[in-house]
Amino acid sequence: FDNISYLSPENSDLLCRVVSGMGFAKRKLYSDDDDIIFNFQRCIGINGINLLALKPDLLERCVLIELERVTPEQRLEEKLLLDAFNADLPQILGGVFDAISKAIAIKPTLTLSNLPRMADFARWGSAIAEALGHASSDFMNAYQSNIDTQQDIVISESLEATLILEFMTDKDEWSDSATKLLEELKFLANNDQKGLLPNDPKVLSRRLGTLKPTLDDAGVFVERSPGRKRLITLRKKGGNIASNASSLPIAETLDLSDPSNF
Numbered sequence: 001f002d003n004i005s006y007l008s009p010e011n012s013d014l015l016c017r018v019v020s021g022m023g024f025a026k027r028k029l030y031s032d033d034d035d036i037i038f039n040f041q042r043c044i045g046i047n048g049i050n051l052l053a054l055k056p057d058l059l060e061r062c063v064l065i066e067l068e069r070v071t072p073e074q075r076l077e078e079k080l081l082l083d084a085f086n087a088d089l090p091q092i093l094g095g096v097f098d099a100i101s102k103a104i105a106i107k108p109t110l111t112l113s114n115l116p117r118m119a120d121f122a123r124w125g126s127a128i129a130e131a132l133g134h135a136s137s138d139f140m141n142a143y144q145s146n147i148d149t150q151q152d153i154v155i156s157e158s159l160e161a162t163l164i165l166e167f168m169t170d171k172d173e174w175s176d177s178a179t180k181l182l183e184e185l186k187f188l189a190n191n192d193q194k195g196l197l198p199n200d201p202k203v204l205s206r207r208l209g210t211l212k213p214t215l216d217d218a219g220v221f222v223e224r225s226p227g228r229k230r231l232i233t234l235r236k237k238g239g240n241i242a243s244n245a246s247s248l249p250i251a252e253t254l255d256l257s258d259p260s261n262f
Helices: 008-020 076-111 119-131 134-158 159-167 178-188 201-218 241-246
Strands: 022-027 036-039 173-176 220-224 232-236
Touching: 008 022, 076 119, 119 134, 134 159, 134 201, 159 178, 159 201, 178 201, 178 232, 201 220
Parallel strands: none
Antiparallel strands: 022 036, 173 232, 220 232
């Protein structure tokens, strides 16, 4: 998906299913009732000037890479670029196949803890890191740093998440209705922010469902109780993967966006 400027919530949900694996059924022939099922799972590339994936569930399936603009001195015509690529292609493929063959042998021997949402991707990434001469922890640290960046982006793009984290700075636990939480957030918000908050507590409650994974990683656990009262409980957590990874020295992390590491 090249040069994208907007990603609708529906397409964001669709890309989540494509990355994790999905299927759908269609009539095989109009003349009978037989079904045919299409199953597919793909790696997706999305390119745009600004970050388009803002929903937490899609971001957790992403590796973010920020590219620098090609300078005038480095620009090439397409034919020259393809000629240089095709000249290097045998070496590129050879390196890829060598890395994969080593990673296939390494992958079953790895013992990983604190697996992220994309657990199989993390295991393969760790095995490939070892195949390329790095430690498996180098990949996990770099991947977690990428997840932390995603978490910061979601929080910065969400006024509700920002205000909830501010609201919980001096509290270990808070429990009340969505109406009361909305009142508390509007009290914290400045005049410009107040108009950006929902007026309906039900809307806030639905947004909390979307933000729950991000707030959980940021250290605030969100629980919505069933029943008539439908209380919302906010509770601070202890150490989590994100906070542990972000405290690691930079020298111990592997930069996923630097091609020289691969």
